[in-house]
Amino acid sequence: MIKKLNRNRFERKRPLPKFYFEKDTTDYIKILLQLSDIRIELKELKDRIWIHVLRLRNAIKNTKSFQIKTELRFQEKIVLQHINEIEKLQKENKEAQTKNYEKEYGDDLNCF
Secondary structure, eight states: OHHHHHHTTSOOOOOOOGGGGSTTOOHHHHHHHHHHHHHHHHHHHHHHHHHHHHHHHHHHHHOOOHHHHHHHHHHHHHHHHHHHHHHHHHHHHHHHHHHHHHHHHSSOOOOO
């Protein structure tokens, strides 16, 4: 039952707002919306993977077999590497949002 709940838990499709398709919408605003969607997707992906790490740690703690513990630790190491890659992508996305804001408005915004 929990697997069924978790399978569809993070799926969410975000439609683009109506003003996205209007003529007077600038490219910078369109890029900002797409970068915001990427930021949200990366955050959700990181959260989902982090739940997997917690489950692996719980399995390692409650397993008595040395071989299975070794395999689980290896899986955990791989998953943590994926989390590090996601964090790098989040950093690049933040930099892209800052550059996009600077190009449109001419000054720095540190709220992202």
